Amino acid sequence: MRTLVKLTWTEVKLFLRDPLTVLFSLALPLIILFILSGVFGNDVQTSDAGEIVYRGVGPATFYIPAYLALVAASVCVISLPTNLAGDRDRGVLKRFRASGVPVWVVAGAAVLVSVALAALNALLLSLLAVVSLDFNAPRDPFLVVGTFVLAAFSFAAFGLLLGAVLPTARSAQAVGILLWFVLLMLGGAGPPIEVLGSGMQFVAKMTPMWHAVRVIQQGWLGLGAGISWFVVVGVLVASAVGALALFRWE
Amino acid sequence: MEPVISVAHLEKRYREVVAVADVSFEVARGEVFGILGPNGAGKTTIVECLQGLRDIDGGEVRVLGLDPGRDADRLRRRIGSQLQESALPERIKVWEALDLFSSLTAGGRDWVEVMLEWGLADKRTSHFGALSGGQQQRLFVALALVNDPEVVFLDEMTTGLDPAARRVAWDLIRRIRDRGTTVVLVTHFMDEAETLCDRVAIVDEQRVIDLDTPERLIVRHGAGVRVTFTTSLDDVGWLREVRGVRAVERRGSEVTVVGSGPVVTLVAASLVERGEVPEDLRVEQPTLEDVFLALTGGEE
Numbered sequence: 001m002r003t004l005v006k007l008t009w010t011e012v013k014l015f016l017r018d019p020l021t022v023l024f025s026l027a028l029p030l031i032i033l034f035i036l037s038g039v040f041g042n043d044v045q046t047s048d049a050g051e052i053v054y055r056g057v058g059p060a061t062f063y064i065p066a067y068l069a070l071v072a073a074s075v076c077v078i079s080l081p082t083n084l085a086g087d088r089d090r091g092v093l094k095r096f097r098a099s100g101v102p103v104w105v106v107a108g109a110a111v112l113v114s115v116a117l118a119a120l121n122a123l124l125l126s127l128l129a130v131v132s133l134d135f136n137a138p139r140d141p142f143l144v145v146g147t148f149v150l151a152a153f154s155f156a157a158f159g160l161l162l163g164a165v166l167p168t169a170r171s172a173q174a175v176g177i178l179l180w181f182v183l184l185m186l187g188g189a190g191p192p193i194e195v196l197g198s199g200m201q202f203v204a205k206m207t208p209m210w211h212a213v214r215v216i217q218q219g220w221l222g223l224g225a226g227i228s229w230f231v232v233v234g235v236l237v238a239s240a241v242g243a244l245a246l247f248r249w250e
Numbered sequence: 251m252e253p254v255i256s257v258a259h260l261e262k263r264y265r266e267v268v269a270v271a272d273v274s275f276e277v278a279r280g281e282v283f284g285i286l287g288p289n290g291a292g293k294t295t296i297v298e299c300l301q302g303l304r305d306i307d308g309g310e311v312r313v314l315g316l317d318p319g320r321d322a323d324r325l326r327r328r329i330g331s332q333l334q335e336s337a338l339p340e341r342i343k344v345w346e347a348l349d350l351f352s353s354l355t356a357g358g359r360d361w362v363e364v365m366l367e368w369g370l371a372d373k374r375t376s377h378f379g380a381l382s383g384g385q386q387q388r389l390f391v392a393l394a395l396v397n398d399p400e401v402v403f404l405d406e407m408t409t410g411l412d413p414a415a416r417r418v419a420w421d422l423i424r425r426i427r428d429r430g431t432t433v434v435l436v437t438h439f440m441d442e443a444e445t446l447c448d449r450v451a452i453v454d455e456q457r458v459i460d461l462d463t464p465e466r467l468i469v470r471h472g473a474g475v476r477v478t479f480t481t482s483l484d485d486v487g488w489l490r491e492v493r494g495v496r497a498v499e500r501r502g503s504e505v506t507v508v509g510s511g512p513v514v515t516l517v518a519a520s521l522v523e524r525g526e527v528p529e530d531l532r533v534e535q536p537t538l539e540d541v542f543l544a545l546t547g548g549e550e
Binding site for chain 2: 006017090
């Protein structure tokens with residue numbers, strides 16, 4: 001336990017010593033927030049066919065939970081597996097193993113650091129959205145925090161699985177970025193699901209992102225998330241089990 | 251006394267490639283045990299099996315009475331490993347690494363003490379990536395010692411060190427031994443093995459081809475002592491009759507006698523007997539390098 005705390009804290013410091021990564025992970029979601037909220041505005045809209053889109057709220061408000069999930073995904077699905085695979089590639093994990101660092105400590109530190117960084121980014125983004133851009137504040141802030149943390153753990157476990165399976169930092173980064181764009185476009189931060197074709201809607205609903213967004217929306221918009229709760233928890237458990245089973249030190 | 255390490259008929263394959271074939275040896279407590287061999291001989295694989303980093307394909311291995319394959323977690327708290335190929339995060343600081351690794355074992359040594367001992371105090375706040383090769387090596391050895399292990403595995407630890415730093419490292423290895431720690435030293439430097447090791451296993455082509463003290467290996471496989479001097483005597487053929495002499499070569503006034511046993515003393519005595527007192531008599535003792543080249547066919 002002492003080692004988990006030390007390794008997690010060390011990982012935080014290592015992250016902060018890498019200014020480009022810090023800038024990238026903090027700035028990207030904010031840029032997306034500004035551009036997309038400028039494009040869509042915050043008035044309640046209907047489609048050309050008269051259907052209600054954005055679940056009946058203003059687009060900008062609708063998208064906030066999606067951006068929060070996106071922040072979690074960028075830290076957990078891109079950075080986490082890239083760092084983990086890179087550490088394995090360079091022999092860092094072998095060094096840890098030879099000194100008796102348990103798997104759960106390596107995995108736990110990676111997950112905790114990612115969730116903490118994602119939470120920090122999400123907090124920044126939320127404050128900016130509510131205070132300076134004047135979006136609707138969350139209905140239930142505590143539920144937003146809880147659902148966000150749950151979603152972040154779910155993505156982190158998924159990232160851990162990617163990092164466990166993919167052999168090099170390069171391949172992990174490539175796969176992570178590709179997945180992140182799919183999640184971005186289809187999972188709820190892109191066009192509203194109502195305007196997608198039925199095939200694309202199906203694919204969108206298969207992504208963990210879509211469900212993570214619905215869960216966070218339950219806190220922010222007060223709308224039900226139903227089965228999405230089970231999907232998010234399911235992804236968390238299945239990924240964690242898979243990652244620990246497939247973990248390779250070298 | 252129960253051996254600290256016992257290896258019996260160890261076998262290891264990587265898919266179809268045999269990395270270690272039928273290797274057996276024992277290491278006693280407090281010993282500095284050398285594993286010497288050319289690159290690709292299987293040295294690193296042997297120690298990685300002892301450290302529980304590799305599953306073995308055959309035979310039996312015990313380290314401190316534990317099976318490294320099954321009791322790896324318990325074992326790693328009691329051994330120290332400086333790996334040949336490993337790394338730390340580029341931006342981790344020296345003190346952070348020592349602090350982190352020392353937290354793994356309750357009752358280990360104070361990492362500050364280890365840091366001072368290995369000359370890392372002035373690099374305390376340097377990033378790992380900014381250290382020279384030699385400094386990184388010293389840090390790895392320090393990390394291997396921070397849990398106060400009973401057995402420490404040093405794999406090519408002086409590779410990348412300059413000659414002065416190597417001598418310093420040798421002194422430190424002697425200090426590790428003086429603390430009562432058993433040392434397993436993997437190396438391809440002959441002088442290192444000869445100077446430091448109580449016993450040496452010579453590994454070639456995935457097998458142990460001989461195992462003994464450096465002195466006995468030299469006696470067994472060495473080319474013999476060479477005694478060289480200049481003389482004004484015309485005939486030195488009588489030197490062949492001196493006990494222990496195997497050959498006498500003459501080039502101008504310079505004579506070289508090759509032999510074994512107490513040949514130096516006997517040759518010198520018989521020269522004095524004949525009134526010859528050469529001022530430039532030189533003795534070349536055979537080294538472990540000669541043994542190694544003789545045994546492994548000279549491929550380093």
